[in-house]
Amino acid sequence: MKSDFLIHTVDTAPDASRPALQKLQASVGMIPNLAAAMAESPALIHGFVNLRHQLETGGSFSAAERELLSLVNAAENDCRYCTAIHATFGLKAGLQPTAIDRLRSGGAPDGERLAALSVFARRVLRSRGDVAGDDLVAFLAAGFTRAQALEVIARLALSVMANYAGHLTQVPPDEAIRPMFRPA
Numbered sequence: 001m002k003s004d005f006l007i008h009t010v011d012t013a014p015d016a017s018r019p020a021l022q023k024l025q026a027s028v029g030m031i032p033n034l035a036a037a038m039a040e041s042p043a044l045i046h047g048f049v050n051l052r053h054q055l056e057t058g059g060s061f062s063a064a065e066r067e068l069l070s071l072v073n074a075a076e077n078d079c080r081y082c083t084a085i086h087a088t089f090g091l092k093a094g095l096q097p098t099a100i101d102r103l104r105s106g107g108a109p110d111g112e113r114l115a116a117l118s119v120f121a122r123r124v125l126r127s128r129g130d131v132a133g134d135d136l137v138a139f140l141a142a143g144f145t146r147a148q149a150l151e152v153i154a155r156l157a158l159s160v161m162a163n164y165a166g167h168l169t170q171v172p173p174d175e176a177i178r179p180m181f182r183p184a
Contacts, residue, residue, distance in 0.1 A: 005170075013036075013039040016042035017040075017041075020039070020050075021036070027053070032085060033081075037171045038169070051161075061155070068114060069121050069156065072125070073125060075103060075104050077163040081177075082159065082166050083104060083182070084173055088176065113143055116138060116139055117152075124156060
């Protein structure tokens with residue numbers, strides 16, 4: 001399906017969306033096509049950019065862990081655009097190519113901490129947050145905290161905004177993420 005959604009620039013976006021796009025561009029170094037399409041809705045782009053900023057500056061996960069969570073979510077939601085962008089960002093954050101391949105296919109990376117984080121995130125997603133007590137115990141045993149279990153929910157919520165917008169808008173991949181994009 002071809003996207004009927006505009007891929008906005010700062011100049012073409014609705015006035016109310018422009019500050020969010022500028023903030024995202026300053027943070028990421030570009031305005032990804034998906035965010036540019038999300039800018040059609042000032043409420044969505046502001047919600048996305050502000051939550052992202054809060055989690056980047058006030059969250060407790062490392063860059064690699066943040067990308068792992070976004071990649072798990074994108075793979076679970078079968079958002080090809082988001083899977084490609086978070087695989088690209090994950091490599092830059094230090095995730096190994098084998099870890100990214102495993103995450104994309106529903107598996108877990110090597111290493112106890114990252115494996116526990118990916119397993120917990122998938123269980124949260126698949127159970128809609130109704131994880132078993134053993135799942136939380138395993139997550140905590142890997143060195144995470146109860147606060148981080150709740151922060152996982154915030155990171156997944158952020159990612160869902162982009163995943164669902166990706167499905168709705170069907171924007172093409174940016175040049176920067178094209179090597180990690182896998183067509184349907």
